[in-house]
Amino acid sequence: MKKFLLTAILFAAAVSGSCSKDDGDNGNSPALPSLPNPNDVCSCMTNAAFMKYCYENFDLNGDGAISKTEAAAVVSIGFSLSAVGDNPAPLTGIEYFSNIQSISIALDWIGGGYAQIKSKIDIDLRYNQKLQYIKLNLPPSDGGEISVYLPETYEGNKLSDIGLTYCSRIYGKHASSDHRCWIVDGKLTDAASHGLTTYTIPDNVTSIEDWAFSYCKSLESVTIPKNVASIGNEAFSHGNRLTLYCKPTTPPKLISDFSYTYIAKIYVPHSAVDAYKNAYGWSEYANRIEGYDF
Incomplete structure (x- = not known):
């Protein structure tokens, strides 16, 4: 039997305040x-x-x-x-x-x-x-x-x-102001997406990395900011019917298609509709791409 086992648990529970953290970010x-x-x-x-x-x-x-x-x-x-x-x-x-x-x-x-x-x-x-x-x-x-x-x-x-x-x-240090994303030098690497149905990615993001929003099955729509240049492998995998609002006028580079995610609609700037419909990866969803007034 490991010594101090039960004693440690009870003692630690009693002094849990000593293990607390500040609420800052x-x-x-x-x-x-x-x-x-x-x-x-x-x-x-x-x-x-x-x-x-x-x-x-x-x-x-x-x-x-x-x-x-x-x-x-x-x-x-x-x-x-x-x-x-x-x-x-x-x-x-x-x-x-x-x-x-x-x-x-x-x-x-x-x-x-x-x-x-x-x-x-x-x-x-x-x-x-x-x-x-x-x-x-x-x-x-x-x-x-x-x-x-x-x-x-x-x-x-x-x-x-x-x-x-x-x-x-x-x-x-690298948490977004809403505490939903971890962003390092513009790269959105991790997202705390539990319970999100609609989300607007912070404006300082320039790339959405692999698996960033993976397994977030509650997401219904995501707004991608204008400076995003690439979207990683299965960044939105295992979602349901997902609508994307893409603000970039140049289609972000897709590392892979939107595997395991049903893309319902993709809204893009009116001036960029043809560019998205003809871009690698995006062209697979050409019939779901429409112009939008951002």
Whole structure:
């Protein structure tokens, strides 16, 4: 039996205020969660499933604790999150795994389907400044919301499909003012698109990267700003009937067609109708392209 397991959970829950974060979006990290046991980073954890996973995978010397040195050696975390309940910060303690490059978290399969987030939770990754890949397969329901706090060093997903789709808010240096997008040097790499039906992409976006809005099945219409020059692979994949309002007068380069998405209509500037109908990729939807007064 792992020492301090139950004690740590109860203690951490009692002092959850010490693990809280500021509400700003400047990307600054709050204080690290306090450790009831200074020799065990798991002693501040508030989720039993996360704690169990860490003990089973990262206790290299078998002493029943995860030292800061052992935590610093971890470069990838991937597990199923269970028993979230009304825990507002189920991944408390992940801050001590400062060299993580990849995070993949899903909910458990329960009773013929995946569990769902039914409360408002925060996932704070601001101390994980080596992050390159994030996959949060945590679908909310019944008012559930996920806010994710990203390090300013994060440059956006390169491989992920789901990514941050199921999140409702993104906070950090490169978050858009509405906290829905992560934009680095004009590249929209990640979108927290849960619950969106209509969305206008921020004007400072110049490219929409691969998988940015993937798996957002609630989206019905998207407005693309005038400076967008390219749209990545399956940027709007797995949508339903999607209407695009495209402001660029020059058709953005399509890395691929709109795979797995039914495009209902594409509205473009009147002067650019012919250009879109004849452009690579866009020509496949020529009969759905119409002029529009923006």
